[in-house]
């Protein structure tokens with residue numbers, strides 16, 4: 001039942017499917033599994049039939065033994081029972097294998113579609129929807145759906161057994177069958193009531209368990225900060241509190257479970273007593289054989305499980321469908337970045353033109369308004385401006401991560417919307433502030449830039465960054481593992497790997513978000529060399545944070561609130577004494593050698 005409360009929060013891309021549409025969609029996944037499902041269904045029917053035979057045979061033996069003159073018949077009945085049990089085992093095995101396989105394949109196909117859809121989504125989708133929830137849809141929701149499908153198969157087989165038994169019982173005694181059927185609503189309503197209670201306590205228990213896990217995760221990930229501020233005791237006390245609460249609630253859950261389910265058994269016992277009493281009277285009056293009496297008592301037992309399951313089945317089935325619906329909604333979420341054509345532009349020259357571009361992440365909150373910018377092939381452009389001025393947004397639009405609402409963006413004269421995204425992005429290199437490295441070796445991470453590159457090409461790219469001097473600082477050279485998200489490397493080393501990766505990729509356009517974090521001077525020099533190498537011969541757009549960069553580029557574009565305030569070289573802009581000069585004084589100047597030397601002299605004085 002673990003899935004019952006997973007990922008139930010609604011998301012913006014959620015939609016309601018009509019029942020028909022939902023069923024049609026589910027059936028489409030099951031269609032390729034038709035042979036397995038049909039086999040399973042046949043096995044379910046066969047098992048139900050022969051399992052119904054077991055109590056019938058036993059009841060017959062009871063009757064036979066009273067009038068038997070020899071034990072032969074009883075022996076035959078016992079043999080038949082053993083045979084039925086074996087057959088039932090075989091049928092069950094086939095059914096389980098078939099249904100597990102069919103459902104497994106369906107889940108595989110759903111997960112594949114969901115993963116495809118997630119990978120195809122543009123970045124705006126990930127901004128809006130937390131990755132944890134997307135993961136939960138691909139993972140838990142598909143599992144929940146599978147669980148419900150398995151449950152449905154099980155229940156169907158049980159129900160079929162009940163139908164066969166009831167049919168037989170009715171032919172033996174109408175009145176007792178009616179009593180048995182009369183107990184059904186009682187059992188179902190009791191089971192429903194108990195289920196409601198169970199659900200409440202389970203919810204509380206799940207919440208508190210999640211709280212405990214969260215607490216542990218937060219404590220472990222923030223342990224460095226806690227230690228720095230000597231807060232270990234407080235963290236420990238908080239944890240004890242949460243743990244105490246968890247113990248209380250989990251105990252209550254256990255008590256509830258251990259008290260309500262025996263109550264259900266009590267109800268079953270009352271029903272049995274009733275049948276024993278009335279059946280006994282009928283046997284006494286000669287209206288019923290002893291064997292049939294036993295059959296009714298046994299019938300209640302077979303009745304019991306499916307009825308309590310039916311009570312909970314419907315809501316579980318709904319939850320399973322809802323899980324399926326959530327997965328379909330994820331698969332069907334409309335992409336916002338839509339290409340209207342698949343033009344392969346060949347090797348790009350790297351010309352970029354924004355004409356009257358309007359862009360907003362959210363309706364009503366424009367970031368760029370009728371924005372114009374022309375970057376020549378091979379030009380090095382630095383974007384500068386205060387935080388929130390729109391630098392990254394321009395880079396993201398060039399990378400086609402987001403859809404813009406008005407105007408046009410052209411790459412080498414082609415409308416960006418008409419390009420084949422794969423072909424285009426293969427010529428677009430990106431180095432982010434905190435480069436994302438995948439768990440693996442440095443070599444694998446560099447090769448990510450061009451998966452078909454051989455070892456020599458990878459090594460050559462690594463050597464082009466700072467003459468390869470940085471490789472000696474890695475314990476196992478290119479084979480050094482980078483750890484999860486690159487955590488095993490220093491920030492500077494990660495930047496160097498990212499630069500080598502982009503050199504191997506050899507893009508026509510390079511987008512670079514310079515790191516703001518300070519790095520030791522040696523690594524900084526290596527990065528600078530790597531950067532120069534990476535920018536050579538291609539168009540480069542740099543979200544600049546370093547003085548050395550802004551001094552080097554062909555053009556600095558100064559942004560404020562999504563508009564270009566001024567542009568030119570470092571010297572031109574300084575001389576103009578405008579916003580850049582102001583930025584320089586507050587942001588870049590302290591990085592200059594003259595400033596650092598003057599500060600040194602002041603400190604010494």
Ligand SMILES: Nc1ncnc2c1ncn2[C@@H]1O[C@H](COP(=O)(O)OP(=O)(O)OP(=O)(O)O)[C@@H](O)[C@H]1O
Pocket residue numbers: 127361362367385386387388389390391392393394
């Ligand atoms: N994913 C997003 N969703 C919604 N709004 C966003 C998103 N990213 C940026 N914005 C908003 O768009 C505006 C421009 O942001 P942008 O990231 O382009 O600025 P920036 O100049 O790159 O800033 P920084 O130097 O801090 O990275 C800001 O007002 C910001 O709040």
